[in-house]
Amino acid sequence: xxxxxxxxxxxxxxxxxxxxxxxxxxxxxxxxxxxxxxxxxxxxxxxxxxxxxxxxxxxxxxxxxxxxxxxxxxxxxxxxxxxxxxxxxxxxxxxxxxxxxxxxxxxxxxxxxxxxxxxxxxxxxxxxxxxxxxxxxxxxxxxxxxxxxxxxxxxxxxxxxxxxxxxxxxxxxxxxxxxxxxxxxxxxxxxxxxxxxxxxxxxxxxxxxxxxxxxxxxxxxxxxxxxxxxxxxxxxx
Numbered sequence: 001x002x003x004x005x006x007x008x009x010x011x012x013x014x015x016x017x018x019x020x021x022x023x024x025x026x027x028x029x030x031x032x033x034x035x036x037x038x039x040x041x042x043x044x045x046x047x048x049x050x051x052x053x054x055x056x057x058x059x060x061x062x063x064x065x066x067x068x069x070x071x072x073x074x075x076x077x078x079x080x081x082x083x084x085x086x087x088x089x090x091x092x093x094x095x096x097x098x099x100x101x102x103x104x105x106x107x108x109x110x111x112x113x114x115x116x117x118x119x120x121x122x123x124x125x126x127x128x129x130x131x132x133x134x135x136x137x138x139x140x141x142x143x144x145x146x147x148x149x150x151x152x153x154x155x156x157x158x159x160x161x162x163x164x165x166x167x168x169x170x171x172x173x174x175x176x177x178x179x180x181x182x183x184x185x186x187x188x189x190x191x192x193x194x195x196x197x198x199x200x201x202x203x204x205x206x207x208x209x210x211x212x213x214x215x216x217x218x219x220x221x222x223x224x225x226x227x228x229x230x231x232x233x234x235x236x237x
Contacts, residue, residue, distance in 0.1 A: 001032070001033045001034070001181050001182050001183075001184065001232070001235070002033070002034040002035070002036055002176075002179055002181040002182070002183050002184070003028070003033060003034070003035050003036070003183075003184045003185075003186065003228060004036045004038050004172055004175075004183060004184070004185045004186070004195055004198075004199055005035065005036070005037060005038065005185070005186045005187070005224070006037075006038065006039055006186070006187040006188060006189075006191075006192050006195070007037060007039045007041055007045075007046070007049060008039075008041075008157070008188070009188040009189075009205060009206060009219040009220060010186060010187065010188055010205060010219070010220075010221070010224045011025075011037075011049065011053075011221060011224060012049065012221070013220060013221050014220070015116070016114075016115060016116055016119060017052060018049045018052040018053050018221075019052050019053075020221045020222075021053065021221050021224070021225060022052065022053050022054060024225050025053050025055065026053065026054060026055065028228070029055060033232070034057070034058075034179065034181065035055065035057045036057055036058045036059060036060075036069075036172075036175055037049070037050065037057060037058075037059040037060070038059070038060040038064060038168045038171050038172060038192075038195045039059070039060070039061065039063075040062065040063045040129070040131075040154075040156055040161050040191060041061065041062075041123070042061055042062060042122055042123060042124075042125050042126055043059075043061040043062075043066055043068075043125075044122040044125050045061075045119065045122045045123060046059045046061050048119070048122060058070070058175050058178070060168060060171030060172070060174075060175070062077065062126060062127070062128045062129040062163065062166075063129060063152075063154065063161055063163055063166065063167065063168055063171075063191070064076065064166045064167050064168045064169070064170055064171030064172075064194075064195075065077030065127075065128030065129055065163050065165070065166040066127065066128060067171045067174050067175065069174065069175045069178050070178045074174060075127075075128065076128070076165055076166040076170065076171075077128030077129065077163050077164060077165045077166040078128065078163065078164040078165055079127065079128060080102075080126050080127050080128060080129065080130055083128075083129065083130050083151070083162055083163070083164070084100065084102075084130055086146070086149065086151065087100070087130065087132065087146075087162065090142060090145050090146055090149075091137075091142065093145065094137060094138050094141045094142040094145060095137050095138065096134055096135075096136065096137025096138055096139060096142045097134070097135040097136045097137055098132050098133060098134050098135060098142075099132060099133045099135060100130055100131070100132050101123070101124070101130070101131040101132065101159060102124055102126065102130060102131075106120050109123070112133075112158055112159075113158055128163060128166065129161055129162060129163040130161075130162055130163075131156065131158075131159035131160065131161055132159060132160050132162065133158075133159055133160070134160070143160075146162065150164055151163070151164045152164060152166075152167065154190070154191045155189075155190070155191070156189070156191055157189065161191070167194045168191070168192060168194045168195035169194030169195055169197060169198050170194075171195070172185070172194075172195050172198040172199065173198055176198070182200050182201070182235060183198070183199040183200045183201070184199060184200070184201045184202075184203065184228065184231045184232075184235075185198070185199030185201070185202045185203065186202075186203040186204075186205065186224060186227060186228065187203075187204060187205070188204065188205040188206045188207075188219050189206070192204070196212075196213055197212075201214070201231050201234075201235060202214065203215075203216065203227050203231060204216070205218065205219040205220075205223055205224065205227065206218070206219040214227070214230075214231070
């Protein structure tokens with residue numbers, strides 16, 4: 001069995017720490033259940049949180065644009081430099097004001113995200129995506145224009161995430177080529193739907209009633225643990 005999971009509102013608590021689930025997740029692994037992290041976060045952020053758990057695992061960083069599994073690295077997305085050039089060209093055309101996370105001060109990032117200071121430099125190190133905010137202007141035309149150029153735009157709760165050529169779903173498909181295990185998927189937002197749609201037992205936290213998935217109204221590490229326990233019980237019959 002393998003558990004594909006997002007980080008925010010799932011494994012991470014309100015202080016952006018995974019340590020509360022360390023014993024539970026290590027217990028899963030001792031029983032032969034794998035963990036795979038599929039997140040919009042950077043590779044360095046993911047590795048930091050895996051370090052908190054004291055484990056090694058496969059992962060898809062930057063919404064699946066970088067996948068690491070079985071000792072192999074797969075770079076699936078358009079480079080951030082190209083994405084930034086496209087963003088600048090588009091915001092001039094549609095006369096919108098945007099803010100790129102990579103160009104914001106530490107103080108601004110902390111105010112918006114409440115990230116601990118030691119994690120902010122890790123959040124900046126992106127190679128295949130760019131989080132941004134629309135401050136003013138024709139946001140609809142701007143976003144539609146980016147979509148028409150083949151870019152995927154997803155709202156992550158605090159920032160839009162832009163990338164091209166990759167998705168959480170594609171990351172899961174690639175990782176599943178290395179394992180025939182039954183897959184549990186667990187996320188908390190629309191950004192996780194492509195991941196959940198590739199899993200055998202999909203779970204959505206922070207949801208009232210989405211008929212496609214197992215729903216839990218609350219979110220966070222304790223709810224995540226409860227949902228995974230329930231899933232394993234049902235799967236094992």
